[in-house]
Amino acid sequence: MNLENIRIVLVNTSHPGNIGGVARAMKNMGLTRLYLVEPRQYPDERATWRATSATDVLDNAVITSTLEEAIGDCQFVVGTSARSRRIPWPLLDPRACAGRMAEVSDREQVAVLFGREDRGLTNDELKVCNLHLNIPTSEEYSSLNLAMAVQIVCYELRMLLDAEKLPATEDDQWDTPFATRENMERFYTHLEETLVDIGFLDPAAPRQLMARLRRLYSRVRLDEMELNILRGMLTETQKFLPRDEAGKVIDPQAK
Incomplete structure (x- = not known):
């Protein structure tokens, strides 16, 4: 043209x-x-x-x-x-x-x-x-x-x-690779541990919480940098949790 x-x-x-x-x-x-x-x-x-x-x-x-x-x-x-x-x-x-x-x-x-x-x-x-x-x-x-x-x-x-210059999908020009399935599984394990530690997730009655969180993050599609940010937040959160002499997190639900 x-x-x-x-x-x-x-x-x-x-x-x-x-x-x-x-x-x-x-x-x-x-x-x-x-x-x-x-x-x-x-x-x-x-x-x-x-x-x-x-x-x-x-x-x-x-x-x-x-x-x-x-x-x-x-x-x-x-x-x-x-x-x-x-x-x-x-x-x-x-x-x-x-x-x-x-x-x-x-x-x-x-x-x-x-x-x-x-x-x-x-x-x-x-x-x-x-x-x-x-x-x-x-x-x-x-x-x-x-x-x-x-x-x-x-x-x-x-x-x-400009048809050839335009991105074919919404993430064609993404600046960081999307998270691998292996790294996502590590994140879900870390997330579940932290939620249990802070008393938000009761392992005895999980009520599909982790399944719904998996669905949420799968829908969003995290990239590796975003995943690292979330893992860092979880790690910092765990640092503020009360622990016993052996370093084990004290169960907030324990009497």
């Missing part, structure tokens, strides 16, 4: 702050090419303020008076649409659509069109698109801010670009 071949096109945006918000959303995800079709108020300091550290995206934005100028050199055009149309059009969600854009962006110019804040893209504007994109939302409140909508689309593109 080549993000340099993907442009974000805002059509007739009414509020300059939204333009700045879009620039920031784009830069967060590594997209830099912004086209503005007949913005109602731009340039404007509110756009610069909302862009924060993405003013370079604004500075390089291309302003056109017509949609044709903004997408004339594009081979693949995606139009965002919040509602169904009388004539069905190829329609995908952001994730699947990002996949299609990624496929063609290495060899083609791609444009993603976002319409006006109050009514989106017109039917005529959507007709020039190869594909329509719809962002699923709650039926109770389906309105998305323009910058939020752009962020969602750009995020899906970023996820595809």
Whole structure:
């Protein structure tokens, strides 16, 4: 995928702050090419303020008076649409659509069109698109801010670009090896001894305590460093227990 071949096109945006918000959303995800079709108020300091550290995206934005100028050199055009149309059009969600854009962006110019804040893209504007994109939302409140909508689309593109760098599981990048079964058994023995010593566990009526603790620690998956910390805590706890002259821990339950 080549993000340099993907442009974000805002059509007739009414509020300059939204333009700045879009620039920031784009830069967060590594997209830099912004086209503005007949913005109602731009340039404007509110756009610069909302862009924060993405003013370079604004500075390089291309302003056109017509949609044709903004997408004339594009081979693949995606139009965002919040509602169904009388004539069905190829329609995908952001994730699947990002996949299609990624496929063609290495060899083609791609444009993603976002319409006006109050009514989106017109039917005529959507007709020039190869594909329509719809962002699923709650039926109770389906309105998305323009910058939020752009962020969602750009995020899906970023996820595809970084797919090979992302961890496949939650512990792919763990810094310490996970505890071996042998060491875990040593820990459980140490834990049981300590619980008996402090009177928390009655060997005569264990009530499945150790089984439940085994289940707890198995679910957590301790690494070797964490295991050593817990073993150290148990050892220090045992040092404070009262002992008889032979060094044996005095049973706290004994009368």
